[in-house]
Amino acid sequence: MSESLVDVDPRVRRSREAVLAASVAFFVAGGPRAVTVDAVSEASGVAKTTIYRHWRDRAHLLADTYRACLPVVPAPADSVSPETALRDVVRSLVHGMGQEPTRSALPHLIATPLDPVESAALPPDVLDQTFSPLVASIERAASAGVIPKRTDTMEAKHQLVGFIIMSAIDPTCAMNNSLADRVTELFLAGRQAQT
Amino acid sequence: MSESLVDVDPRVRRSREAVLAASVAFFVAGGPRAVTVDAVSEASGVAKTTIYRHWRDRAHLLADTYRACLPVVPAPADSVSPETALRDVVRSLVHGMGQEPTRSALPHLIATPLDPVESAALPPDVLDQTFSPLVASIERAASAGVIPKRTDTMEAKHQLVGFIIMSAIDPTCAMNNSLADRVTELFLAGRQAQT
DNA sequence: ACTGTATGCTACGCTACGGTAGCGTATTAC
DNA sequence: GTAATACGCTACCGTAGCGTAGCATACAGT
Numbered sequence: 001m002s003e004s005l006v007d008v009d010p011r012v013r014r015s016r017e018a019v020l021a022a023s024v025a026f027f028v029a030g031g032p033r034a035v036t037v038d039a040v041s042e043a044s045g046v047a048k049t050t051i052y053r054h055w056r057d058r059a060h061l062l063a064d065t066y067r068a069c070l071p072v073v074p075a076p077a078d079s080v081s082p083e084t085a086l087r088d089v090v091r092s093l094v095h096g097m098g099q100e101p102t103r104s105a106l107p108h109l110i111a112t113p114l115d116p117v118e119s120a121a122l123p124p125d126v127l128d129q130t131f132s133p134l135v136a137s138i139e140r141a142a143s144a145g146v147i148p149k150r151t152d153t154m155e156a157k158h159q160l161v162g163f164i165i166m167s168a169i170d171p172t173c174a175m176n177n178s179l180a181d182r183v184t185e186l187f188l189a190g191r192q193a194q195t
Numbered sequence: 196m197s198e199s200l201v202d203v204d205p206r207v208r209r210s211r212e213a214v215l216a217a218s219v220a221f222f223v224a225g226g227p228r229a230v231t232v233d234a235v236s237e238a239s240g241v242a243k244t245t246i247y248r249h250w251r252d253r254a255h256l257l258a259d260t261y262r263a264c265l266p267v268v269p270a271p272a273d274s275v276s277p278e279t280a281l282r283d284v285v286r287s288l289v290h291g292m293g294q295e296p297t298r299s300a301l302p303h304l305i306a307t308p309l310d311p312v313e314s315a316a317l318p319p320d321v322l323d324q325t326f327s328p329l330v331a332s333i334e335r336a337a338s339a340g341v342i343p344k345r346t347d348t349m350e351a352k353h354q355l356v357g358f359i360i361m362s363a364i365d366p367t368c369a370m371n372n373s374l375a376d377r378v379t380e381l382f383l384a385g386r387q388a389q390t
Numbered sequence: 391a392c393t394g395t396a397t398g399c400t401a402c403g404c405t406a407c408g409g410t411a412g413c414g415t416a417t418t419a420c
Numbered sequence: 421g422t423a424a425t426a427c428g429c430t431a432c433c434g435t436a437g438c439g440t441a442g443c444a445t446a447c448a449g450t
Contacts, residue, residue, distance in 0.1 A: 011426050030310050033228045036407060047428045107309050111302035115225050158365060162357025170353060186354065190385030206396050231437060242398045
């Protein structure tokens with residue numbers, strides 16, 4: 001894939017989009033196990049043989065499906081204050097995790113990389129990359145003294161990411177800036193109380 | 196199952212234990228999809244036909260396997276202070292989540308109930324029950340004024356459970372009382388700073 | 391020792407799924 | 421209009437997995 005800029009032939013474009021959309025739907029509904037080529041073919045209206053003309057095998061289709069469910073988390077600008085940068089990243093994360101199909105796929109996004117079979121064609125730490133802007137913001141806050149300089153970065157990451165993910169998994173939870181800012185405030189208040 | 200108190204015949208006991216152990220191992224390694232009757236039969240040394248004499252079908256075996264991976268979280272005594280009760284529950288949760296096979300199975304424990312196929316024979320909210328002692332402790336802390344009385348219980352649950360689960364998923368993280376108490380302290384400090 | 395029962399084994403039928411080959415047809419780009 | 425290309429369709433093959441039947445054997449309780 002990734003030559004998606006100039007998809008000269010509209011037939012190709014149409015096939016790839018239909019297949020990926022159906023594949024994502026199955027992944028969201030039932031995890032990687034639910035993504036079968038036959039089912040995707042039938043649901044998308046694209047012939048099985050055509051699918052295999054675009055993806056070498058099921059593993060490659062699954063890899064693209066997985067990527068399509070990942071949220072996009074922009075890195076914050078260096079020009080803003082460390083507090084603002086952290087707050088913005090948390091807002092982006094909350095927003096990204098709240099968007100479909102990411103939100104419904106979240107449990108599968110976490111579990112799939114641990115499956116030795118289904119993770120075959122998956123880039124190894126693609127999920128970690130999603131959190132790298134957050135980690136950078138945490139480190140910047142620590143070195144600026146906004147939170148204790150001795151802060152364990154990974155621990156802080158677990159704290160923030162865990163809060164966000166659990167909220168996203170709860171379908172009754174509103175994933176908006178209000179929640180994001182509460183996450184940030186509770187985090188900063190707790191950390192700043194540390195001696 | 197659950198007549199496990201008096202397993203008169205040791206042959207029955209041996210078969211069930213061997214099958215369940217193998218099944219748990221596969222579940223941990225690859226999620227529900229990896230739990231196949233043929234594989235469990237071969238790995239456990241128990242004949243496939245014998246497995247079907249003890250479990251009606253694969254779904255029932257999977258349900259028992261799932262339950263076997265859940266941690267046991269005792270409810271705290273009413274006699275201790277709300278702070279102590281909360282700290283004890285968090286300690287129990289951290290300890291339980293850190294124990295194998297729970298720790299390695301965690302992502303699958305979260306994802307499996309969302310799979311419409313694999314969750315067929317699963318009790319619907321068995322995972323929520325694991326956190327009910329925590330929820331009770333949060334509510335008690337709120338009504339006692341240890342944390343603001345207007346605390347959103349579910350939000351606080353997401354905050355604590357998320358922190359613990361993300362820590363458990365990180366294999367480099369030590370799941371001990373030190374971590375548990377840090378989780379509790381960071382939680383209380385953040386909440387108590389709220390007006 | 392004897393009887394009931396749990397187990398092991400082989401073989402089987404069925405379905406779902408991954409992946410391929412060949413051919414005819416529709417659509418695109420020129 | 422014409423040639424290239426993408427597509428759909430049907431028919432396969434091989435494997436994995438679920439679940440069952442029938443029979444022989446080993447083991448438990450008395």
